[in-house]
Amino acid sequence: MGYIDLFAGAGGLSEGFKREGFEPIAHIEKDHYACQTIKTRLAYHYLNENDRLDEYKEYLLGNTSQKDFYDLIPDQILDTVINEEISEESLENLFESVDEQLDGEELDLIVGGPPCQAYSLASAHIEDKNEDLIYLYELYGEFLRRYEPRMFVFENVPGLYTADDGKYFEGLKECFEDAGYQLDDEKLDSSNFNVPQKRKRVIIVGWHEELDLGYPDFEEVRVDTTINKLFKDLPSLKPGESINVGKYSKDASDYVNKHIRNGIDLFTHHIARPHNDRDLNIYEMAIEAWTENEVRLKNSDIPEEMRTQKNTSSFLDRFKVVDGDGLSHTMIAHIAKDGHYYIHPDINQLRSLSVREAARIQSFPDDYYFEGPRTSVFTQIGNAVPPLLAQSIAKGINKELNGIN
Incomplete structure (x- = not known):
């Protein structure tokens, strides 16, 4: 099953879906270093699947340049990474790039979550908000209208519920419903999904209104470590x-x-x-x-x-x-x-x-x-969806799309 990852970051959400057998059609991310991180991870998966992990280790050890390392990987894999900001001005170019990757195939899934700063609890009290950040969900909705995936997953912070007394959350739901989707949401704690961190996130799942689908039952696994x-x-x-x-x-x-x-x-x-x-x-x-x-x-x-x-x-x-x-x-x-x-x-x-x-x-x-300098890497990690949480979400979506009880 193919998916698009919007606002992909360092690929934490994508990692979970890749582990569960989903195949990326496109990762769209504006940060250059984060895009390189995704490419390197896609390279890892390709080499692992082809019993060539020694070549990956040589890269980690610094014995292979990045260019030579990427040359080991088929272009169609690395070309799924699109280094461009999602904006009204870039939509048509992005659609062209994704259309080329899809090559006429239907899309099963869109995943992703816009930058969460606009909805964080701290930002909820700031009057001069970045309107472009706040309404990024509308651009997400444009992808839903264009590609009509069977399902979508939208991840964000709990502050989404309360920002401006819930105004933006209601706007988000209306936007996705107008795009032709039924949806539901839950607040999940990552520590209930094998992640050693108390991290709460809103997970919105939508399914095309013409399909007999629903919100998945995400299997919880309480983390057993300190x-x-x-x-x-x-x-x-x-x-x-x-x-x-x-x-x-x-x-x-x-x-x-x-x-x-x-x-x-x-x-x-x-x-x-x-x-x-x-x-x-x-x-x-x-x-x-x-x-x-x-x-x-x-x-x-x-x-x-x-x-x-x-x-x-x-x-x-x-x-x-x-x-x-x-x-x-x-x-x-x-x-x-x-x-x-x-x-x-x-x-x-x-x-x-x-x-x-x-x-x-x-x-x-x-x-x-x-990939990238220390400050960029810390940012990539801090912004990411934990892969083990993402994998639990992917399992639930997989069961729902395949009718597995």
């Missing part, structure tokens, strides 16, 4: 240290062996950002408060001479330790800015999370290679 178990096989790092490519030297938990290591004996992107002494002192206070008393450090608790912001009445939890004995709080793209909201629980490492640790929290396997 953050400390998730990280225990990765080497310790100090601030600013990095292991771009490393081989495992420690035993891993059952969860990591099953879902993260993924059969390849190396990992990438174990990169920790540097921190100044003031931040490290604050990190130490935050880790001690959490590990000893399960208390979150507030900005008002930080000595005045150490504070990085003067506000002591709101947004107090700027520094937050990831719960080593439990699950992570929601991973967002802000991790690309400073890391203060994602402090490693091990006081002996005294740093924010590495790129690979953040990817593991999002349930990306260690062989998932992200």
Whole structure:
């Protein structure tokens, strides 16, 4: 079954559908580095399916250039990645590109979720919103009208329900219904779908009004790990240290062996950002408060001479330790800015999370290679749909489309 991934990001949602046997017709994404990440992942799947993973490992090890690596992959696979912003001005060009990929075939599915900043809880109180972001669902609706897929999946943040007192959510539903679809929605927590993170997302599913389909029954799998178990096989790092490519030297938990290591004996992107002494002192206070008393450090608790912001009445939890004995709080793209909201629980490492640790929290396997500089990679990870959540969604959609009870 073929699908289009709109606002594809680094391909987390697509990864779940690819694992369940769906075939991508097109990935549309405006960010150059994210598009390269998708291409590299498509290359992985192609080489894996053809028993050529050694060639993928050579690329990860830096023994093959990106150009030579992509030359190993058929053009029709990499050409599914369309590096262009979805806008009113670009629609016709995008339709032409997708039409060429479809080559007259009917489309089964459209998936994707526009950038969520416009609907986040914080943005819900900002009067000067980016109208272009807010109404991106209307462009999603244009793809529904053009291609009339049997079903669609639209993912976004819970703030979608409440932004401007629900105005935009009602507009979204009306838009999709006018395009010829019945739809329903649920708020899912990723931790109920094997992801080591408390991350709630709205999943809207629509089906063509002429078809006898409905909202899938997504099978829940409660995650059985903790953050400390998730990280225990990765080497310790100090601030600013990095292991771009490393081989495992420690035993891993059952969860990591099953879902993260993924059969390849190396990992990438174990990169920790540097921190100044003031931040490290604050990190130490935050880790001690959490590990000893399960208390979150507030900005008002930080000595005045150490504070990085003067506000002591709101947004107090700027520094937050990831719960080593439990699950992570929601991973967002802000991790690309400073890391203060994602402090490693091990006081002996005294740093924010590495790129690979953040990817593991999002349930990306260690062989998932992200293209681009560190800041871009953190952004790609923070914005992504966790692949294990995506895979559960794909299973439900697959059963619905194939009439499997």
